Amino acid sequence: MTGLDDLTLGQRPDGRTALAARWIVGHHEGRHKLLEHAEIVFDGDRVIHVGAPFVGEVARRINLGDVLISPGFIDLDALSDLDTTLLTVDTGPGWATGRVWPQAYVDRGPYEMYTPDELAFQKRYAFAQLLRGGITTALPIASLFYREWGETVAEFEAAADAAAALGLRVWLGPAYRAGGMVCTAPGIVEPRFDEARGLQGLAAALDFAGRVGGSHRGLVQAMLSPDRIETCTLDLLRRTMAASAEMDLPVRLHMAQGKMERRTVQALHGTTGPQWLARHGLLHNRLIAPHAVEAEPEDLALYARHGVTIAHCPLVYARDGEMLRSFRRCRDMGINIGMGTDTAPADMVLNMAVALMMGRAAEGDDRGLTTAEVFNAATIGGANALRRPDLGRLQPGSKADIAIFDMADSFFAPRIDPVQTLVFGATGRVTKAVFVDGRLSMVDGRVAGMDMHAARLQAQAQFDRLLAKYPERAFGHPDLRTMFPPTFA
Incomplete structure (x- = not known):
């Protein structure tokens, strides 16, 4: 009998490894099943057994005791920078607090507010945090407000290397856009377009996809990431969707x-974003559309008709009093829903808890959403969006992407059903260990190649340097204390 500490962090153990646990969320006949006093066995990158104690030969057997073994979570909108949305939780509006470029900043010339090394570091730091919360698959998302324009191939090549080094499964693609929003007067925000620059971004993203997709033994895959629908032109989106079909790549497009998006798209195209895309035949089942909190009934009907996935990120919206209306309605329409984090803390368990509460609030009773449905969204829903039946579930033949949660944590008392207890406990900090592709990527908060204490200090210093530049790109250039006053004077 061995323990997790006998395994080498950052490496895949040789031979068959059996993990015994009080509870395992296995998968059978198309759905999750809760197994008690069970074992999961994996060999290399694949699960070979889930269920009763395994009778075959194994290289090692690890009795984990009072834990819940789960499929690793799939984050379709995974925070991958140092979250600037936290600055607006108690302040606003966005045009006055650096969330929209003022005309004066555009006239002087936008610039990169992070160095290349800082851009690479924030991806490594964010990826490590995702692993520490039980997330094994991530589609990174970062703000473009502090960028010169879009994301660069160089930083995503560094991100691919970081994911491979840390052991995180990722879908990567630098965000590109054909326009941006500019504040010309208090409360007046207008789109400005440079389509040629957007098409250059798409060309670079396609070259990146062709070179990097499937690399690092399949741990790194490619996707296309046009930024937001109000910053994209029709030609840019047509070419994006054509390339998605030709190369079989997922597309994530915020709409x-x-x-602000609704007003802008209405002024530009006379309709909503989803209806504008549908008018031009650009909705499809490779499309992931985060949020949908402003979706009209016809928008949702179009999502259902064309197989579009909603990436549900409830925490970042609940902070502003907004919600998806509603999870139940979307599921009843047959829309696939996956989960995302999109803000700090990048905690999928917390997002499931908020989803559960807001979903019930949207419907007015506890029938609005079940624990099973939000857990399915964080696992199966994300896998379905990526069209990867070997992810988001634990069954023979699936990838060995495994999250282990400590159900003996002192905060979990009284404990009832372990999945319900995890979700209502509302924290992924009880994640004890994570395997990705059969590799031990995280154990007891430790990630291979990362000193998390030193990294946190570096992250804070980097964020503080960025914050000092905020007045340059806020309308009227107010000082920081005016923009972001403390909770108490």
């Missing part, structure tokens, strides 16, 4: 996500 039906905010009031």
